[in-house]
Amino acid sequence: MVIAEVLQHTSPELFLSDLKARNKPGVLSELVDKLVAGSPNITKRDAVLQMLESREALGSTAVGPGVAFPHGRTLAVQRLTVLIARSRKGVDFDSVDGEPTHLFFVLIAPPQDSGHKYIKSLAALTEKLQDANLRKTLLAAEDFATFCAALRED
Amino acid sequence: MHPQLQKLVALQDIEQMIAETQDQGKELEGMGFSIAGLEALKEKATKLAGEIEVRNLNYYRRLTGRFGHAVVPVVDNLCTGCFANIPASFVSATNENKLQKCESCGRILYWP
Ligand SMILES: [Zn+2]
Numbered sequence: 001m002v003i004a005e006v007l008q009h010t011s012p013e014l015f016l017s018d019l020k021a022r023n024k025p026g027v028l029s030e031l032v033d034k035l036v037a038g039s040p041n042i043t044k045r046d047a048v049l050q051m052l053e054s055r056e057a058l059g060s061t062a063v064g065p066g067v068a069f070p071h072g073r074t075l076a077v078q079r080l081t082v083l084i085a086r087s088r089k090g091v092d093f094d095s096v097d098g099e100p101t102h103l104f105f106v107l108i109a110p111p112q113d114s115g116h117k118y119i120k121s122l123a124a125l126t127e128k129l130q131d132a133n134l135r136k137t138l139l140a141a142e143d144f145a146t147f148c149a150a151l152r153e154d
Numbered sequence: 155m156h157p158q159l160q161k162l163v164a165l166q167d168i169e170q171m172i173a174e175t176q177d178q179g180k181e182l183e184g185m186g187f188s189i190a191g192l193e194a195l196k197e198k199a200t201k202l203a204g205e206i207e208v209r210n211l212n213y214y215r216r217l218t219g220r221f222g223h224a225v226v227p228v229v230d231n232l233c234t235g236c237f238a239n240i241p242a243s244f245v246s247a248t249n250e251n252k253l254q255k256c257e258s259c260g261r262i263l264y265w266p
Contacts, residue, residue, distance in 0.1 A: 041266075043266065044155075044163075044266060046160070047160070047163055047164065047167070050164050050167070051164070051167045051168075051171075054164075054167065054168050054171060054195060054198060055171065057191050057194050057195050057198060058171065058175060058188075058189055058190075058191040058192060058194075058195050059187055059188030059189055059190050059191050060188070061187065063185070063186035063187055063188075064186075069187075072167070072171060073167065073170055073171070073174070074163075074167045075163050075166060075167060075225060075226075075227055075264055075266060076163070076266050077266065078227065078229060078266060096186070096188070110227075111166075111167075111170055111223060112223075119178065119181065122185060123181075123185055126185040126186060127185075
């Protein structure tokens, strides 16, 4: 799966340029609010939030460096949906390396998806975000279009 | 939404997460994700199951055994489990306090 395919599942309405929340529960809540506001197919806020909270109980998704990938499947969505968010100041998201988290890629998938599109998307993103220069560029990107363009680049 | 349905949805989501972690744990760990909280997640599922009325939970378990998923979304007035038509009257206000079941396959219905 290439990044361009992953980006087909997001939109400018699913981009949060700078998160207001300053802690983990606040960030999760803000991310879900944006998912509901930005995606006409997602209406069950509590179900999505509960699933993401459960996922964090399994182990923090802030695998870094500086990046978190909150993800999971829920009955509350009918198709794979990707939300991108940034926190310029960085937040304590219980990261593996203890450093603040600045970039968030949220992947929400329905209970069933053919070909494991969701796991493949997750793998593509975690691999791509290993690049320190890319992370810097993404944090500085002016808007959604610039952000995606940088992410698509090899 | 019916409070019991809300819990059944949450339970199904968590149980799927547990099953997938058991199946694909290595793949997830390869991406850098820790699955150290698997036991904690199982405890969470047990606690949640304890909050569901026994007859509803038994029904959920029976359906899960038979179909894999007990709760299914209704999309375009169709049960996505068996594709039977779900009458519009199912979503009426008088039905809001009941758990709705597909008349054809018996799965618990959820309007996402
Ligand atoms: Zn059915």
